[in-house]
Amino acid sequence: MAKLGAAQEYTRTHNFDATTLTSGTSIAWDLSQNQVARLSLATNGTMADPSNKADGATYILSVTQSTGTNTLAWHTNYKWPGGTAPTLTAGSGKTDIFTFVSNGTSLFGVASQNYS
Numbered sequence: 001m002a003k004l005g006a007a008q009e010y011t012r013t014h015n016f017d018a019t020t021l022t023s024g025t026s027i028a029w030d031l032s033q034n035q036v037a038r039l040s041l042a043t044n045g046t047m048a049d050p051s052n053k054a055d056g057a058t059y060i061l062s063v064t065q066s067t068g069t070n071t072l073a074w075h076t077n078y079k080w081p082g083g084t085a086p087t088l089t090a091g092s093g094k095t096d097i098f099t100f101v102s103n104g105t106s107l108f109g110v111a112s113q114n115y116s
Contacts, residue, residue: 018062031059031102038062041088046073053077055104060097068092079108086111 019034023042032052095115100107
């Protein structure tokens, strides 16, 4: 039985059903809806400041190019190693995966890129 304040042991996997984000010039992500999201990028866009960030939470975003040459900019609350956001992989159907850890204010991210 699950208990607050106690370590949990699971005998089966626990999965997140990825939430689909809507491609557009400003892309919203409500983190309270799901910690895992996917985006099929159909136009150049900007990831808006995500809502409902939780301190210590981990979030994953999968971005797939639908036409192959779209760009993605990031709100300043997304933080990257060295202060520079990664450039999306170009090519129709190419996928980049971004993993974030939150401090409740910002999302600190790393990228795994160029999946076919």
